[in-house]
Amino acid sequence: MDASAFEYFHAVARTxxxxxxxxxxxxxxxxxxxxxxxxxxxxxxxLFHRSGRGMLLTDAGALLLQEAGKVVDTxxxxxxxxxxxxxGGPSQIVVAAQPTIVKVCFAAMAHAxxxxxxxxxxxxxxxxxxxxxxxxxxGKVDAALLYVPHLAQxxxxxxxxxxxPLHCIFPAVQPAPPGPVTVPAALELPLxxxxxSHGLRxxxxxxxxxxxxxxxxxxxxxxxxxxxxxxxxxGLGCTILPLASVEEEVGRGxxxxxxxxxxxxLRSVVLATAQNRPPVTGLLDIxxxxxxxxxxxxxxxxxxxxxxxxx
Amino acid sequence: MDASAFEYFHAVARTxxxxxxxxxxxxxxxxxxxxxxxxxxxxxxxLFHRSGRGMLLTDAGALLLQEAGKVVDTxxxxxxxxxxxxxGGPSQIVVAAQPTIVKVCFAAMAHAxxxxxxxxxxxxxxxxxxxxxxxxxxGKVDAALLYVPHLAQxxxxxxxxxxxPLHCIFPAVQPAPPGPVTVPAALELPLxxxxxSHGLRxxxxxxxxxxxxxxxxxxxxxxxxxxxxxxxxxGLGCTILPLASVEEEVGRGxxxxxxxxxxxxLRSVVLATAQNRPPVTGLLDIxxxxxxxxxxxxxxxxxxxxxxxxx
DNA sequence: TTACTTTACGCGAAGCGTAACAATT
DNA sequence: AATTGTTACGCTTCGCGTAAAGTAA
Numbered sequence: 189m190d191a192s193a194f195e196y197f198h199a200v201a202r203t204x205x206x207x208x209x210x211x212x213x214x215x216x217x218x219x220x221x222x223x224x225x226x227x228x229x230x231x232x233x234x235l236f237h238r239s240g241r242g243m244l245l246t247d248a249g250a251l252l253l254q255e256a257g258k259v260v261d262t263x264x265x266x267x268x269x270x271x272x273x274x275x276g277g278p279s280q281i282v283v284a285a286q287p288t289i290v291k292v293c294f295a296a297m298a299h300a301x302x303x304x305x306x307x308x309x310x311x312x313x314x315x316x317x318x319x320x321x322x323x324x325x326x327g328k329v330d331a332a333l334l335y336v337p338h339l340a341q342x343x344x345x346x347x348x349x350x351x352x353p354l355h356c357i358f359p360a361v362q363p364a365p366p367g368p369v370t371v372p373a374a375l376e377l378p379l380x381x382x383x384x385s386h387g388l389r390x391x392x393x394x395x396x397x398x399x400x401x402x403x404x405x406x407x408x409x410x411x412x413x414x415x416x417x418x419x420x421x422x423g424l425g426c427t428i429l430p431l432a433s434v435e436e437e438v439g440r441g442x443x444x445x446x447x448x449x450x451x452x453x454l455r456s457v458v459l460a461t462a463q464n465r466p467p468v469t470g471l472l473d474i475x476x477x478x479x480x481x482x483x484x485x486x487x488x489x490x491x492x493x494x495x496x497x498x499x
Numbered sequence: 500m501d502a503s504a505f506e507y508f509h510a511v512a513r514t515x516x517x518x519x520x521x522x523x524x525x526x527x528x529x530x531x532x533x534x535x536x537x538x539x540x541x542x543x544x545x546l547f548h549r550s551g552r553g554m555l556l557t558d559a560g561a562l563l564l565q566e567a568g569k570v571v572d573t574x575x576x577x578x579x580x581x582x583x584x585x586x587g588g589p590s591q592i593v594v595a596a597q598p599t600i601v602k603v604c605f606a607a608m609a610h611a612x613x614x615x616x617x618x619x620x621x622x623x624x625x626x627x628x629x630x631x632x633x634x635x636x637x638g639k640v641d642a643a644l645l646y647v648p649h650l651a652q653x654x655x656x657x658x659x660x661x662x663x664p665l666h667c668i669f670p671a672v673q674p675a676p677p678g679p680v681t682v683p684a685a686l687e688l689p690l691x692x693x694x695x696s697h698g699l700r701x702x703x704x705x706x707x708x709x710x711x712x713x714x715x716x717x718x719x720x721x722x723x724x725x726x727x728x729x730x731x732x733x734g735l736g737c738t739i740l741p742l743a744s745v746e747e748e749v750g751r752g753x754x755x756x757x758x759x760x761x762x763x764x765l766r767s768v769v770l771a772t773a774q775n776r777p778p779v780t781g782l783l784d785i786x787x788x789x790x791x792x793x794x795x796x797x798x799x800x801x802x803x804x805x806x807x808x809x810x
Numbered sequence: 811t812t813a814c815t816t817t818a819c820g821c822g823a824a825g826c827g828t829a830a831c832a833a834t835t
Numbered sequence: 836a837a838t839t840g841t842t843a844c845g846c847t848t849c850g851c852g853t854a855a856a857g858t859a860a
Binding site for chain 2: 813814815
């Protein structure tokens with residue numbers, strides 16, 4: 189029973205159709221049919237229910253898919269290591285980060301990675317914190333930059349690169365305090381925040397609990413922070429964000445940002461790598477490069493709101 | 500890059516020679532050579548140092564072997580699941596146990612497994628407790644019967660089948676106490692025991708510590724317990740074993756066995772399965788069968804020194 | 811010399827694509 | 836009718852084994 193049979197099977201099960209799998213695999217549908225037919229003959233059971241609309245896994249098929257998935261993953265890793273050997277260094281580098289971080293430093297990072305590893309395929313992905321840890325765990329990304337909500341760092345194998353102060357974001361039309369505000373003062377404001385399970389919302393909730401207040405959430409706004417920014421610009425309320433997220437709007441006078449005081453208003457940016465998986469070739473080099481890039485950005489004043497003192 | 504390439508590579512690296520790998524793989528040496536040569540070409544580096552005596556991994560080869568090993572393991576599991584599907588039940592059953600347990604009940608177990616799963620390949624392996632947990636973790640065995648030293652059960656996903664009392668084993672020439680002895684009394688005896696890291700030795704050490712005594716170990720005897728038995732027969736000292744290990748010699752008057760009193764002199768026999776790995780087809784059935792076999796042996800009085808009361 | 815790996819060569823089989831067919835919606 | 840899966844057929848290619856050559860101990 190050849191390993192490629194499991195790969196074909198995996199593709200068909202995932203796409204739910206022979207024709208879709210065939211284009212993904214770059215071969216003719218008839219070939220895929222033959223492979224599936226042979227696998228079913230070898231296994232002695234039907235792995236799919238056939239219908240005019242596609243292929244649906246049977247119970248036995250679902251069982252075998254578990255194993256097929258592992259085979260595909262393992263093979264992919266092995267091939268990648270071989271490719272790394274051939275390239276004399278990493279042949280593929282995948283870095284992910286949360287949107288704000290992407291905005292600030294992924295241009296510089298992509299540039300640094302490309303010039304350091306010209307022969308490697310460099311991929312950058314944007315995702316939520318939850319997605320990032322999941323991707324790390326699955327080995328889909330090599331390194332990730334993410335916010336750790338408060339002082340709860342050390343949960344994963346991450347190195348704290350810097351601490352970024354959070355700001356209260358006001359509409360341009362509303363008079364904002366001239367200097368930094370305290371956390372309790374921020375909690376008095378009508379806020380536009382993401383719904384639960386988002387890092388910033390969880391942080392705000394923990395502030396409210398600690399100071400014995402309740403949040404005045406006038407609007408829940410999920411998705412990209414640009415939507416939240418537009419809501420604040422429209423004067424519906426204030427929000428809490430790092431300065432980097434709104435630097436441009438602040439510069440153009442569309443929004444006002446006031447720093448929130450105190451250590452609880454600091455979010456750590458950590459550089460995380462997968463601990464459970466074997467490190468990719470040159471991962472240590474890569475993390476060094478990413479770290480240096482971040483520090484250079486901060487030193488050049490290109491990370492709004494962050495300097496060496498806060499970091 | 501085909502998965503079979505990794506399998507061939509794995510075989511060559513493991514055996515250290517193309518010719519040995521070729522017989523293991525059931526093919527001609529020239530074929531294996533071609534596969535390795537192509538893999539090296541794809542990887543762009545030499546994976547082996549060639550010498551007139553065989554093949555030795557390079558650094559790059561060692562790196563790739565890590566991945567190749569995972570590929571081989573994963574593929575093996577996937578093929579097995581497929582074979583289970585084809586057989587309509589488990590196609591292979593691997594059960595392991597510590598030597599004494601093997602001696603007492605593996606004949607009955609092998610018989611029960613063969614009659615329950617006539618189409619399956621049944622394998623039984625004997626090994627030390629340390630090896631057993633390692634094999635379970637690696638997925639090399641489906642179920643294992645092993646002794647848990649004292650009352651520290653529950654560490655792994657194991658079910659306690661019974662508790663077996665330990666005995667003091669005396670030479671035939673030496674007058675032995677007529678009835679059960681206490682743990683402190685046993686600790687006074689000159690003992691022949693395995694060296695550290697063996698379960699029985701660790702148990703004896705813990706007794707000594709708890710009763711504030713020190714062991715009088717006249718001889719350390721590693722390997723099979725039959726060596727220990729011969730040493731006791733020769734009159735060099737006493738030892739501590741379950742009755743099942745020495746039943747035959749006791750019956751022939753070559754040794755004397757005296758039960759040790761108290762709950763601390765009981766060893767639990769646990770039926771363990773791998774928790775970290777997906778269960779094999781019908782594993783639940785198999786464990787049921789093994790459990791019933793043990794209980795039937797005990798009820799029939801075929802497990803020396805154990806009855807329903809101690810169990 | 812001996813044991814092992816590698817190359818050359820010819821053959822056979824396995825797998826692919828094209829194209830026609832069948833079945834479900 | 837349209838989309839999708841399956842079967843038939845001819846062909847190419849890939850990989851195996853045999854046999855000879857090369858190479859280190």
